[in-house]
Amino acid sequence: MxxxxxxxxxxxxxxxxxxxxxxxxxxxxxxxxxxxxxxKIYDSYDRKKKAYDVDVKKLNKFLIKMILAEKAEKTKCLVIDSHLSHYLPARYVDLCIVAKTDLKKLKKRLEKRGYSAAKVRENMDAEIFDVCLNEAKEEGHRIKIIKN
Ligand SMILES: Nc1ncnc2c1ncn2[C@@H]1O[C@H](COP(=O)(O)OP(=O)(O)OP(=O)(O)O)[C@@H](O)[C@H]1O
Ligand SMILES: [Mg+2]
Known part of the structure; x- marks a missing residue:
């Protein structure tokens, strides 16, 4: 799979x-x-950020269990959609796609969602510093960047 x-x-x-x-x-x-x-794979709900504080260790455990179950079910392939998916150990993942967007475009998208100025800033910084991409590299994934 x-x-x-x-x-x-x-x-x-x-x-x-x-x-x-x-x-x-x-x-x-x-x-x-x-x-x-x-x-309930989170520790708490952050009201200020309006987001769940996900327990990554718990999430990985959960996702690995799912991957193994799908493998046993002979599922052909599995696409995992999450900004935390690159934390999965590389041995469970064949390809890690990192989505990237032009900064101007991303800012517009985030503002359109009604995010607070702080949340927009935090996400913009994450994109500027390529946090997901660098963490995916650190994890040793095979990476493909898709710009959109
Ligand atoms: N290729 C594209 N061209 C134009 N707009 C796009 C493109 N891809 C995504 N969008 C728009 O950008 C917004 C965000 O896309 P999407 O929901 O897929 O992002 P996401 O990374 O899954 O976000 P989240 O992390 O919040 O789940 C949506 O409004 C979507 O329509
Ligand atoms: Mg999404």
Whole structure:
């Protein structure tokens, strides 16, 4: 089974890319945001940030279990949509796609979502410093960057 992790700063188009790839390649699509909520894979809800503080260790454990279960089910391929998907150990992932967006465009997208100025800044900084890309490299993933 092929496992594709789609990561990137919020708003860079992960869901758009992941859903398109799943459709094109006939892969199963995993919505990690939904899984986190449904299975309470978080420590708390950060009201100021309006986001869940995800327990990455717990998330990895959960996702690895899912990957192994899908493998056993003979699923052809799996696309994992999450800005935390690159934290999965490289041995479980065949390809890590990092979504990237032009800074001007990303800022517009984030503002359009009604994010606070602080949240927009935080995400812009993450994109400027290529946090997801660098962390994915650190993890030893095979990487493909998709700009959109
Ligand atoms: N190639 C593209 N061209 C134009 N707009 C795009 C493109 N890809 C994504 N978008 C737009 O950018 C916005 C963010 O896309 P998307 O929801 O896929 O990002 P995301 O990385 O999944 O965000 P999040 O981390 O919050 O889940 C959406 O409004 C989407 O329509
Ligand atoms: Mg998304």
């Amino acid at each position: 092929k496992v594709i992790a789609v990561t990137g700063t919020p708003g860079t188009g992960k869901t758009t890319i992941a859903k398109r790839m799943a459709k094109e390649k006939g892969c199963k699509y995993l919505d990690v945001t939904k899984l986190v909520k449904e299975n």
